[in-house]
Amino acid sequence: MSDSIPLQYHQNAEGIRSVDPRRSTIKRSPVMTLVEFPHQPSEDKIVVVQHGEATEFLDVAYPTLRLHESSANILLAHALARAPVETVLTECQFIDDTDVQFLPSPTQPFRSNNFWLTVWSQRAKSPPVLDLALSCLESSSSKYPVFIWTPAKMGMQSPQWLDPRVRAMAAYLQVCVDHERVFAAFGPSMLVTTFADVWAGLTGFQINPQPLYKAFSAVCTPQDIKVTATAEQCGARKATIHDLDAAARLCQEFASSSEYPLDLPDATAEARQLIDKGQLWVGTLMGEIESICAVARSSLHVSAITKVFTTPDARRNGLAQTLVKEVTSRLFKSGKHSVMLYVGCDNQAQRVYDRVGFQIQHADIWLELGFVGTNPGHW
Numbered sequence: 001m002s003d004s005i006p007l008q009y010h011q012n013a014e015g016i017r018s019v020d021p022r023r024s025t026i027k028r029s030p031v032m033t034l035v036e037f038p039h040q041p042s043e044d045k046i047v048v049v050q051h052g053e054a055t056e057f058l059d060v061a062y063p064t065l066r067l068h069e070s071s072a073n074i075l076l077a078h079a080l081a082r083a084p085v086e087t088v089l090t091e092c093q094f095i096d097d098t099d100v101q102f103l104p105s106p107t108q109p110f111r112s113n114n115f116w117l118t119v120w121s122q123r124a125k126s127p128p129v130l131d132l133a134l135s136c137l138e139s140s141s142s143k144y145p146v147f148i149w150t151p152a153k154m155g156m157q158s159p160q161w162l163d164p165r166v167r168a169m170a171a172y173l174q175v176c177v178d179h180e181r182v183f184a185a186f187g188p189s190m191l192v193t194t195f196a197d198v199w200a201g202l203t204g205f206q207i208n209p210q211p212l213y214k215a216f217s218a219v220c221t222p223q224d225i226k227v228t229a230t231a232e233q234c235g236a237r238k239a240t241i242h243d244l245d246a247a248a249r250l251c252q253e254f255a256s257s258s259e260y261p262l263d264l265p266d267a268t269a270e271a272r273q274l275i276d277k278g279q280l281w282v283g284t285l286m287g288e289i290e291s292i293c294a295v296a297r298s299s300l301h302v303s304a305i306t307k308v309f310t311t312p313d314a315r316r317n318g319l320a321q322t323l324v325k326e327v328t329s330r331l332f333k334s335g336k337h338s339v340m341l342y343v344g345c346d347n348q349a350q351r352v353y354d355r356v357g358f359q360i361q362h363a364d365i366w367l368e369l370g371f372v373g374t375n376p377g378h379w
Helices: 054-067 073-081 085-089 159-176 189-203 241-256 264-276 319-333 350-356
Strands: 004-011 017-027 033-037 045-051 115-122 129-136 146-149 184-188 213-220 236-238 280-285 288-296 302-310 338-344 359-370
Touching (some): 045 054, 045 159, 054 073, 054 115, 054 129, 073 129, 073 302, 115 159, 146 189, 159 189, 184 189, 189 359, 241 264, 241 280, 241 302, 264 280, 280 319, 288 319, 302 319, 319 350, 338 350, 350 359
Parallel strands (some): 302 338
Antiparallel strands (some): 004 017, 045 115, 129 146, 184 359, 213 338, 213 359, 236 280, 280 288, 288 302
């Protein structure tokens, strides 16, 4: 990949500078970058910052992410997984809101396979406020969708507040990546809908008319979890390498019901990675593995569970409920304060999670929207 990218800003009708790629060339910056987007003097000054390293992102965003650890689970956990162990164990070097200062001179966006964008607003004589965060990352085997998050409550996400911030973020993002790379965006519904409309207008890639995923978030705490049958009674246990073939089959069946199917070799690689990390649990019926549940995206006090799947013939036997309860209980014993998950709005598994003690946020809808003609990844 070239160390330079074409770049030229110009003022458009919305008052946000976009890019004409036919003009000048800017050298890649190795550190985080900052670009300001001009607004009327009476409004907040909106600033977009690019972070090429997890530590750079956490150095400024961690105080806010920490206060919203469950809703920020995807961005925070992915950043922590890419940060040095010392940074994580010292709670990101004890940074606080008062430590967040933006002193570097404005520089230009750079291209990278892994980066974060943060959008800040600031008024005169006031500290900067983190309004939006975006990650554009890839795993060892695939590219993730763009994940977008805001700490703002639903009532604060009015078009007047959201539009200029999303437009600034999208205008910046279009310089950082090939447009085909943004195959989907996942986050709070209003935020993702606004982003998708802006991104389609900037790039010409139309929004897939059917959402790839529409889900509620759900959270369980030690006080919420309900008593169920023991793991021994229902055959719930951590998976071992001897379970690889059965686990791979279930990983493949789980993926086949999503927008990101896997062939058997990829499903086997995924199952092996989960087993090697101790993140996969299985449920057995009559000695056969019929259910799986995986731990994902762990931060300091929160973990997520995913890939909850039971073979159709073994359903209605309590396997999924037992697995989810056992994994959740283990996470609490390990020191987690809460466990979160996403469940499809029309998924009957909501009843399973409710029986375990998860509080489903029916007013909190998360959405994944795809773009037609892009290069799909997987998550």
